[in-house]
Amino acid sequence: xxxxxxxxxxxxxxxxxxxxxxxxxxxxxxxxxxxxxxxxxxxxxxxxxxxxxxxxxxxxxxxxxxxxxxxxxxxxxxxxxxxxxxxxxxxxxxxxxxxxxxxxxxxxxxxxxxxxxxxxxxxxxxxxxxxxxxxxxxxxxxxxxxxxxxxxxxxxxxxxxxxxxxxxxxxxxxxxxxxxxxxxxxxxxxxxxxxxxxxxxxxxxxxxxxxxxxxxxxxxxxxxxxxxxxxxxxxxxxxxxxxxxxxxxxxxxxxxxxxxxxxxxxxxxxx
Ligand SMILES: Nc1ncnc2c1ncn2[C@@H]1O[C@H](COP(=O)(O)OP(=O)(O)O)[C@@H](O)[C@H]1O
Ligand SMILES: [Mg+2]
Numbered sequence: 001x002x003x004x005x006x007x008x009x010x011x012x013x014x015x016x017x018x019x020x021x022x023x024x025x026x027x028x029x030x031x032x033x034x035x036x037x038x039x040x041x042x043x044x045x046x047x048x049x050x051x052x053x054x055x056x057x058x059x060x061x062x063x064x065x066x067x068x069x070x071x072x073x074x075x076x077x078x079x080x081x082x083x084x085x086x087x088x089x090x091x092x093x094x095x096x097x098x099x100x101x102x103x104x105x106x107x108x109x110x111x112x113x114x115x116x117x118x119x120x121x122x123x124x125x126x127x128x129x130x131x132x133x134x135x136x137x138x139x140x141x142x143x144x145x146x147x148x149x150x151x152x153x154x155x156x157x158x159x160x161x162x163x164x165x166x167x168x169x170x171x172x173x174x175x176x177x178x179x180x181x182x183x184x185x186x187x188x189x190x191x192x193x194x195x196x197x198x199x200x201x202x203x204x205x206x207x208x209x210x211x212x213x214x215x216x217x218x219x220x221x222x223x224x225x226x227x228x229x230x231x232x233x234x235x236x237x238x239x240x241x242x243x244x245x246x247x248x249x250x251x252x253x254x255x256x257x258x259x260x261x262x263x264x265x266x267x268x269x270x271x
Contacts, residue, residue, distance in 0.1 A: 017045040019081050020187050020219050026076035026089075028059075028066055028243075036062050038243040039067075046082070046187065049214040050221045051230040051251070054240035055263055060223040062238065064190045067221070068105045069096045082187060104186035108193055110177040114166035118157065118176050121165050123149040125183030136137070138248070144183070151179040155209050171202025178209055191211055191222040195229070207233045227254065227270050 021044035030036035037060045044050070052060045065071035067078055069088050078088035080099065088099055112121045123140045125148075140148075146268065152158040154208075155175045162169060165176060174194060181189055195203040211233050213221040224230055230237055231251045239247030239262045247258050259267050 002047060005117070011080070017047070017102070020046050022042050022077065022079040022081050023067070024077040025077065026063075026066065026073055028062055028071065028073050035074075036243050037066065040076070040240075040243070040245055042245060042248055044219050044221070046217045046219055047214055048099055048219050048221075048236055049211060049234045050219070050236045050238060051224045051234040052221060052238050052240060053227070053230060055264070055266065058240040058262075059243040060240055061192050062243075064105065064192050064214060064221065064223065067188070068103050069099050070105065101184040102186050103188040103190065104181040104184050106174070106177045106191040106194060108196065110170075111166040112174045112176060112180070115164055117162050117164055118143075118168070119148055119152065119161045120235055121176055122151060122179045122183055125180035130146070148183060151182050152176075154212075155179055156205075169202070171198050171205055173201055174198065174202070174206050175209055178206075178213065182213065186218060188219045188221065191220070191226070193223050196225070203229070225270070227259065230254070 023043070024041050026040040027035055029035045040063065048251045052063065054060055062071060065074045069086070069091065077090060080086050080088065083102065086095065086099075088096070088103075091099060113124065116124075123144055126140060126144050133171055149158065149161070150229070152161055155178060157172060157175045157179070160172060160176075165173060168176065178189075189210070191210065197208050198206060207229055210220050210222060214235070217234055224234075231254070234251050237247060237249060237251050237254060238245055239258065241262055247254070256267075259270070263270060
């Protein structure tokens with residue numbers, strides 16, 4: 001089924017880019033500190049595969065968490081332009097829960113439930129849509145089960161469906177985490193350093209999986225440390241330096257000068 005697309009998201013209009021998010025003058029400072037995000041503005045479109053790059057401490061993780069609402073911003077706007085037009089920055093807590101399913105995040109440590117099997121972990125992605133008593137007893141609709149199986153198949157992890165999550169390799173767990181996020185049918189998928197702890201083979205698998213997700217019309221945004229991967233897979237790059245956007249453009253436009261501006265002398269250590 002997923003060979004034909006994730007639900008009905010794929011449309012011929014995909015070539016005319018539909019904007020999904022508008023970020024304006026986003027600012028964040030942690031308690032008493034200086035601005036970690038400083039007046040960040042950008043628009044996000046469906047089907048984009050955006051890399052967020054920059055030195056350690058530049059504000060990459062803070063930015064992704066702020067978009068998803070797990071970290072609250074101090075000022076600015078994050079507007080869900082393709083949805084209800086709400087501003088995530090001022091959103092009430094209850095509404096934020098729904099937003100997090102629309103702007104889904106894959107965390108660095110996957111956050112799977114280790115002792116549960118893979119398919120149940122994926123089904124847990126439906127929790128925000130399932131009534132509390134049903135989720136307590138892990139009762140899921142057949143439709144959800146079918147969808148979970150299809151997603152696992154789509155990301156070539158179906159043979160492990162009944163294994164406990166804790167018995168899977170890091171790369172396999174990462175793919176399960178992607179499936180779980182996709183169960184929420186998000187418009188945006190965020191991933192904080194999704195390949196940081198993976199070997200080259202699993203890195204390729206995850207990057208290909210994320211590319212596949214973006215080709216279905218979902219806007220994918222990931223923090224990456226490898227410029228080589230950015231150039232190989234991403235359609236756009238946002239470069240952060242001390243909380244400011246200093247580059248927003250194509251991967252091919254990343255000149256040595258820009259890389260030097262982003263990484264200083266650390267540029268030689270980049271692959
Ligand atoms: N919970 C926090 N409390 C205070 N400062 C933080 C917190 N999280 C991150 N920071 C600081 O914010 C800055 C940006 O961090 P982060 O977003 O993690 O950057 P990156 O992901 O680019 O490495 C860093 O100076 C970091 O020390
Ligand atoms: Mg980080």
